[in-house]
Amino acid sequence: MTPIVSLQQVERDFVKDRQSIRVLQDINLSIEPNEVICLVGESGCGKTTTGKILAGLLPPSRGTLEIDGRPLSSYVGKEARLIRRQFQIVHQDPFASLNPAHTIGDILSFPLRRHRLVSGTAALQRRIWELLTMVDLTPPGDIVNKYPHQLSGGQRQRVSIARALTVNPRLIVADEAVSMVDVSIRISLLKMLQNLRQQLGLAIVFITHDLALAKYFAWEGRIAVMYLGRIVEIGRTPDVIMNPAHPYTRALLAAVPEADPELTRHKRAMTLRSDEIPRLTAVPPGCAFHPRCPYFQPGICESKLPPLRQAPDFMHQVACSPHHSGSLPLDADALNKI
Amino acid sequence: MSYDRNHVVLSVRDLSVSYQARRGQVQAVHKVSFDLHAGETLALIGESGCGKSTLNLALIRQLPKNATTTGQGLFYTYRDGRQVNVLDFSGRDMRRFLWSECAMVFQGALNSLNPVIRISDMVYDTAKAHDIGRDDARRRALKLFEQVRLDPERVFRSYPHELSGGMRQRVLLALSLLLRPQVVIMDEPTTAVDILTQRSILDVLKQLRAELNFSVIFISHDLAVAAEIADTVATMYAGEIVEIGPVNDVFYSSRHAYTLSLLNAAPRLSVGREELMSIPGSPPDLIEPPLGCKFHERCAYAHQLCRQSSPPLVGYGEQHRAACYESERVFADAQNTRKVSAV
Numbered sequence: 001m002t003p004i005v006s007l008q009q010v011e012r013d014f015v016k017d018r019q020s021i022r023v024l025q026d027i028n029l030s031i032e033p034n035e036v037i038c039l040v041g042e043s044g045c046g047k048t049t050t051g052k053i054l055a056g057l058l059p060p061s062r063g064t065l066e067i068d069g070r071p072l073s074s075y076v077g078k079e080a081r082l083i084r085r086q087f088q089i090v091h092q093d094p095f096a097s098l099n100p101a102h103t104i105g106d107i108l109s110f111p112l113r114r115h116r117l118v119s120g121t122a123a124l125q126r127r128i129w130e131l132l133t134m135v136d137l138t139p140p141g142d143i144v145n146k147y148p149h150q151l152s153g154g155q156r157q158r159v160s161i162a163r164a165l166t167v168n169p170r171l172i173v174a175d176e177a178v179s180m181v182d183v184s185i186r187i188s189l190l191k192m193l194q195n196l197r198q199q200l201g202l203a204i205v206f207i208t209h210d211l212a213l214a215k216y217f218a219w220e221g222r223i224a225v226m227y228l229g230r231i232v233e234i235g236r237t238p239d240v241i242m243n244p245a246h247p248y249t250r251a252l253l254a255a256v257p258e259a260d261p262e263l264t265r266h267k268r269a270m271t272l273r274s275d276e277i278p279r280l281t282a283v284p285p286g287c288a289f290h291p292r293c294p295y296f297q298p299g300i301c302e303s304k305l306p307p308l309r310q311a312p313d314f315m316h317q318v319a320c321s322p323h324h325s326g327s328l329p330l331d332a333d334a335l336n337k338i
Numbered sequence: 339m340s341y342d343r344n345h346v347v348l349s350v351r352d353l354s355v356s357y358q359a360r361r362g363q364v365q366a367v368h369k370v371s372f373d374l375h376a377g378e379t380l381a382l383i384g385e386s387g388c389g390k391s392t393l394n395l396a397l398i399r400q401l402p403k404n405a406t407t408t409g410q411g412l413f414y415t416y417r418d419g420r421q422v423n424v425l426d427f428s429g430r431d432m433r434r435f436l437w438s439e440c441a442m443v444f445q446g447a448l449n450s451l452n453p454v455i456r457i458s459d460m461v462y463d464t465a466k467a468h469d470i471g472r473d474d475a476r477r478r479a480l481k482l483f484e485q486v487r488l489d490p491e492r493v494f495r496s497y498p499h500e501l502s503g504g505m506r507q508r509v510l511l512a513l514s515l516l517l518r519p520q521v522v523i524m525d526e527p528t529t530a531v532d533i534l535t536q537r538s539i540l541d542v543l544k545q546l547r548a549e550l551n552f553s554v555i556f557i558s559h560d561l562a563v564a565a566e567i568a569d570t571v572a573t574m575y576a577g578e579i580v581e582i583g584p585v586n587d588v589f590y591s592s593r594h595a596y597t598l599s600l601l602n603a604a605p606r607l608s609v610g611r612e613e614l615m616s617i618p619g620s621p622p623d624l625i626e627p628p629l630g631c632k633f634h635e636r637c638a639y640a641h642q643l644c645r646q647s648s649p650p651l652v653g654y655g656e657q658h659r660a661a662c663y664e665s666e667r668v669f670a671d672a673q674n675t676r677k678v679s680a681v
Contacts, residue, residue, distance in 0.1 A: 042532035042533060042534065042535075043532055152620050154620070182385040182386055182559070183385060183559060183561070183600060183603050183604060184385055184599065184600060184603050184616060184617035185616055185617065185620070186603065186616070187603050187614045187615060187616040188616035188618075189616075191616070209532065209533065211533070211607055212562070212604075212605040212606060212607040213605055215605060215607055216605040216612060216614060219611055238610075238611075241607065241608075242610070251534065252533050252534070253607065253608075255533050255534050255536070255537035256533055256537075256562070256607050257536075257540065257560075257562035257563050257565065257566040258562050258565060258566075258606050258607055258608060258609075259561040259562040259565050259589075259601065259604040259605075259606055260565055260589060260606055260609075260676075261565045261566070261585045261586050261589050261590075262586070263565075263606065263608060263609075264562060264565050264566040265566065267608075269541075272534070275487075275504065275534065275535075275538050276502070277502075277532075277534075
């Protein structure tokens with residue numbers, strides 16, 4: 001299958017205080033139609049920047065972005081506008097992403113009118129009601145005339161999702177879309193996103209720092225773990241979560257507390273060599289994780305940049321030199337006892 | 339962790355807080371009672387708007403002016419055995435009490451540290467206000483910074499902006515212990531920090547608690563953090579403590595439908611594929627709260643009685659209490675679904 005969007009050797013720089021900082025390096029990532037993929041990592045790892053590039057909100061500094069197998073630059077005029085619409089983003093903060101001066105009906109009607117997706121008032125209203133029903137804001141009649149401040153955080157996030165759906169996208173980037181919503185309503189939002197994915201054949205890129213949530217949401221899809229601007233491990237969710245290969249992934253998984261007292265108190269700890277996250281202005285040479293990695297192998301890790309590829313005995317890809325040479329113990333439990 | 343069950347440090351009795359709003363009285367905290375023992379960590383869990391932060395501010399009497407606090411009392415026992423009711427304190431008494439007996443670690447470490455003075459000056463200011471010598475304060479601070487795994491000399495000389503988020507959070511933790519309080523109240527201390535930073539804060543907190551044996555009231559919406567560090571867990575809903583008990587009882591033998599529903603909505607990382615459930619609806623209006631059990635509108639177990647009268651807190655065993663008419667069914671379901679997986 002041709003991927004909807006594919007990043008090849010993508011890099012992205014930002015300029016701060018006249019200094020160029022590389023926040024993304026050598027990102028290779030393809031999103032298949034109807035796929036769900038989670039980007040996880042700590043703040044500053046580049047997951048949001050990757051999401052913005054995928055959604056077409058930010059051009060890569062270097063590298064190619066292909067859509068349906070063709071470079072983005074080959075799309076011009078009307079074709080370019082049509083393509084741009086197929087990628088939508090849902091932001092984290094539903095309090096900031098909806099204009100407080102417009103009713104929900106207005107918010108949903110702007111893109112529908114702008115892109116001439118409906119003709120006539122009756123059709124417009126029908127479409128708005130249909131969208132609100134799709135995101136379970138029922139009865140729509142109670143919602144259309146309300147302003148964002150009259151809705152709860154969860155309801156607002158549903159409006160954001162409905163707005164993303166107005167233009168019939170093929171891919172939605174959900175950037176920490178449920179982080180600000182209470183625990184009790186998160187799951188219903190995630191279930192709704194999954195239903196929409198199935199009904200509409202959407203692909204979803206879900207960006208989160210919450211590994212447990214990523215595991216739940218992307219169980220049938222993939223997870224990409226990012227560290228300091230690079231993807232360090234990527235694979236099918238059950239493989240990555242149950243059999244993590246990269247020491248960084250293992251450290252993250254070991255560090256997460258679990259909503260289960262026995263489980264969380266019996267987790268094996270993994271001690272890093274340093275707690276400090278290096279600055280993006282001074283990314284360590286070789287494997288960027290080497291100054292913190294408990295399995296650091298001198299002479300290899302700090303000198304050679306590990307490529308992201310399948311390691312022996314793993315089903316998925318990892319960027320770790322000791323793995324590729326087969327010199328890192330395989331069993332995560334055995335590892336943790338070292 | 340074990341704690342001294344015979345030694346109550348803070349005893350809260352029937353504490354209520356209401357805010358005056360334009361539409362009417364907001365009953366933010368309603369008749370909350372609990373005991374905090376020496377060395378105990380109590381986690382108050384609940385969602386936004388459940389009253390956990392208000393309760394917190396009421397305990398240190400730092401509520402805004404439009405709030406009214408009522409109740410039998412906040413009984414605090416000093417190390418020498420003297421007992422006082424914190425609700426009777428004057429402003430001066432309260433200033434003396436705070437930090438030296440009961441310290442507070444607020445959410446958002448950046449906002450709690452004064453950006454224009456060095457950490458050292460913060461230490462000296464605190465010492466001066468509480469009549470402690472500079473040298474003594476410095477010695478204590480350096481020791482504490484070491485205990486929270488910071489470079490003591492460097493941190494002592496630093497301005498807040500020179501420290502990372504995780505370091506600042508650990509500085510706050512250390513500073514809160516400067517005057518050796520018996521109680522430390524923490525409001526979401528690990529929210530908005532990264533996973534590995536959270537891990538180091540939790541580890542440091544556990545270690546400090548073991549070394550210094552203070553009591554903690556830990557406020558969080560994160561069930562996982564509560565599961566990890568709490569001895570006792572209290573679930574709050576719409577301003578009330580609806581369930582309180584030892585951490586394992588609350589997590590594996592839940593007695594309140596809300597607690598069980600929250601647990602059923604929280605994903606666990608190392609539990610393969612899970613079926614999770616959201617709680618329908620949203621929390622009730624606290625100006626005109628629903629009759630009966632405040633959770634009944636969202637509760638899968640609710641029946642006629644739940645809609646009419648509010649359930650009393652009932653004891654299950656010595657330390658476990660819950661206010662739910664359907665606690666037997668909840669308990670049975672919790673036993674079936676929340677059982678400890680083999681670890």
